[in-house]
Amino acid sequence: MAHSAEVTGIGMGVGPDGANVPAVILSAREEYLPIFVTADQAQSIRLALSGEPFERPLTHDLLVDMVTEFGGAIDSVRIDDLADGTFYGKIDAERYDDGEPERFVFDARPSDAIALAVRVECPITVSDEIMDAAGRSPDEVDIGEIEGDRPVSSDDPFSEEYDE
Numbered sequence: 001m002a003h004s005a006e007v008t009g010i011g012m013g014v015g016p017d018g019a020n021v022p023a024v025i026l027s028a029r030e031e032y033l034p035i036f037v038t039a040d041q042a043q044s045i046r047l048a049l050s051g052e053p054f055e056r057p058l059t060h061d062l063l064v065d066m067v068t069e070f071g072g073a074i075d076s077v078r079i080d081d082l083a084d085g086t087f088y089g090k091i092d093a094e095r096y097d098d099g100e101p102e103r104f105v106f107d108a109r110p111s112d113a114i115a116l117a118v119r120v121e122c123p124i125t126v127s128d129e130i131m132d133a134a135g136r137s138p139d140e141v142d143i144g145e146i147e148g149d150r151p152v153s154s155d156d157p158f159s160e161e162y163d164e
Contacts, residue, residue: 002125003028009143028126031135041111048118060115071095076123077113089113
């Protein structure tokens with residue numbers, strides 16, 4: 001079963017080398033799902049969530065503009081697989097050809113899918129299998145406050161490492 005998810009914020013976890021790593025935090029099923037991302041991806045998602053304009057289009061903004069210009073639309077994104085600690089996502093899109101919808105599914109890194117979803121305000125879904133494997137109760141995840149350009153590091157980082 002798929003559950004509707006929302007981006008709750010950007011937190012910090014500890015990567016394999018012990019360094020702080022940003023994580024996008026999704027909420028679904030009254031649980032949190034932390035997904036480690038790069039600093040650039042975290043910044044792109046953060047900017048889209050805040051609505052801050054950027055002087056030049058970022059990659060995700062450019063992709064949305066291109067899809068739209070070519071008559072397409074991003075309908076939804078989903079996080080639907082987890083293998084060897086790596087999340088996998090899909091982007092569901094469509095375009096109309098002679099009034100008939102043509103549907104497409106694109107394989108994507110979850111961070112890219114989420115960055116697009118927050119820009120076009122489309123649904124994000126997460127499967128039960130993903131939440132069962134990597135979901136955390138709210139008391140296990142400390143979502144940092146946003147200060148300036150970066151999140152505040154959590155004193156209680158995530159106990160397991162999952163990345164995209």
